[in-house]
Amino acid sequence: MSPGFVLKVDVDTHVGLRDGAPRLLELFARHGVRASWFVAMGPDRTGRAVARAFRQPGFLAKMLRSRAPSLYPLSTMLRGTLLPSVAIVASQPERLRDIDAAGHEVGVHGFDHVRWHDALARLTLDxxxxxxxxxxxxxxxxxxxxxxxxxxxGWQCTGNSLRVVDELGYRYRSDTRGTRPYRPTADGYTSSIPEIPTTLPTLDEVIGAAGRTPAELARAYQTWIVPEELNVHTIHTEVEGGPYLEQLDLLLSRVKDLLPVRTLGEIAAELPDTDDLPVATVRPGTLPGRGGTVACQVAS
Ligand SMILES: [Zn+2]
Incomplete structure (x- = not known):
């Protein structure tokens, strides 16, 4: 496995695709790097997720610690509750094509992000x-x-989701938190395509604990990056493409001296045949700074 730093960009909301994506495209062009983007294709109902978050134990403590009342604008906080939900891509398809035309990789980040995040464990195959x-x-x-x-x-993954993504002909996935590429298995189903997990913590998990200013946060990431390994960093158009753009700018300046910036598609193309990849179980686990559980690669 050749080392590298991968920028995995999740687009969860309408505002993220409209405002955050163009800012990140400009930043990436300035640094001369390509990223792997994943866009939620259906409705923005983030307001439901915010209402859920407020009911979650520890949410208020995290908000107070990070001193960030919200990383999202108010209109996004209310989508699907007080404000009607809005189609993220169908209302602005040109934004998706802009990412593709700029030379980046673009893939799918589910349809209804909130429903997947809250209910995947209960969803049937159909x-x-x-x-x-x-x-x-x-x-x-x-x-x-x-x-x-x-x-x-939301790094939610089940045997059913592994199977359906395989059925639809995808060639690689990034569903979990883990350490290195593997062939995921869950609920008795083993995927036929490689999983390339997110290896680094996300910014919202570390704000406050690892610093507050862009310089402090960029320095913290620098200490977590292992130059000899594959480092996959998930960022969000609503966060690094919004109030934390300067942090990502600083981080990219430093990363480029440490190791090459690569894409998930490039990594996937280099992997051995799926049959020869190590199989690892995917299981819900908790992470510091994040509420609820996420799908984690269990050491095999
Ligand atoms: Zn997401």
């Missing part, structure tokens, strides 16, 4: 198909080819 079939079709009609990469919303 209900998962009802999420991912339309998401894949919309991507294909907007971009003009089928998507190659998939990233699970």
């Amino acid at each position: 209900e998962v198909r009802a999420q991912l079939g339309p998401a894949t079709d919309l991507f294909t009609s907007v971009v003009g080819r089928r998507p190659a990469g998939f990233a699970a919303p």
